[in-house]
Amino acid sequence: EGAGDLDSEAFQSKLDDAGAEMSFQAARDGLYGSMRMLSDQKDEAFGLLKLAVNSPRFDQAPIDRIRAQMLSGILANERDPNTIAQQRWLRAIYGKHPYARPDEGTKESLATITAADLKTFRKASFARAGLHVAVVGDIDAATLSGKLDEVFGDLPQTQTLAQVADVSLKLGQQLEVNYDLPQTSLQLAWPGVKRSDPDFYAAVLMNEILGGSTFTSRLYEEVREKRGLAYSVSSDLVDHEHSNALLVTTATRSDRAAETLAIVRQVVKEMAENGPTEEELAATKKYMIGAYAINNLDSSSSIAATLVELQLDNLGIDYIKRRAALIDAVTLADVKAAARKLLSADPAIMVIGPPLVQVAGARKG
Secondary structure, three states, X not given: OOEOOEXXXXXXXXXXXXXXXXXXXXEOOEEEEEEEOOHHHHHHHHHHHHHHHHOEOOOHHHHHHHHHHHHHHHHHHOOOHHHHHHHHHHHHHHOOOHHHOOOOOOHHHHHHOOHHHHHHHHHHHOOHHHOOOOOOOOOOHXXXXXXXXXXXXXXXXXXXXXXXXXXXXXXXXXXXXXOOOOEEEEEEEEEOOOOOOOOHHHHHHXXXXXXXXXXXXXXXXXXXXXXXXXXXXXXXXXXXXOOEEEEEEEEEEHXXXXXXXXXXXXXXXXXXXXXXOHHHHHHHHHHHHHHHHHHHOOOHHHHHHHHHHHHHOOOOOOHHHHHHHHHHOOOHHHHHHHXXXXXXXXXXXXXXXXXXXXXXXXXXX
């Protein structure tokens, strides 16, 4: 939206002239930026990136326009049951931690933000020590080194952001957000695992068998294939910098919601008590090793994003070569131990829809 002596319109025109695309995104634990450029116009593109990183304008007109766009979304979501429920869910499981705050802010917080606030935050965030860069394409290392120095060399050495504490999920609670809807959404949370934990790969394999694999997981088999209770059901390991979770999500007919919830809990209970079979583990290892390139290395943009994540996780430059061996080294006992560790806790549960119609027990199918 403008940088240096270029206002928003002029900056966008310069990007178009250079055949470049630039974007930035604010996420829970950091700011991400990306740029695509033509190799024969890299000088112009890198020049624009340098301006954006070091000299953003934060003119009042773009601030007011984007604030209005965000406010419009917040006002629309005030009537959306799922958005309201998710905000209550975050407050319930994170308490007063920053993770409980809505990503887009609130009407009140947006109203107070000034250009000076944005400049202060950029200065505190953009520093060399907090920076990770990956570049993929038609450029040699020597040329790239000089370009990166031009873009980022004038940034301060260290960030000056406020410290954020780690937080544990507030489990063992059931939150019911009652709405007269034909479909009920269910969300359950168990403890997760840090990326740096020794049992990370065991937890990933266990989660894939439980609900991570779209068409072959235990949850998919029991909830959809055998009973037709939901179109989709999945489990995911959520890895934030200050908190981790294993989440199970699904949606079903409201008159079958209690039954579906009971089945999900039974599948999780069986995984916690007995773990997967040797056959399930072998098939999942094969899939996870084979699918990595397809899921993470299928375009220049995805390769660059993967290389940034490897740096953020401190995995080393040779991780892609080592990854298959790390997965293969996981034993059935490791996966069973991870299942007991993560899934034995009493979960947090959220139900969005009419009050649950209780069932005597889940059918075993």
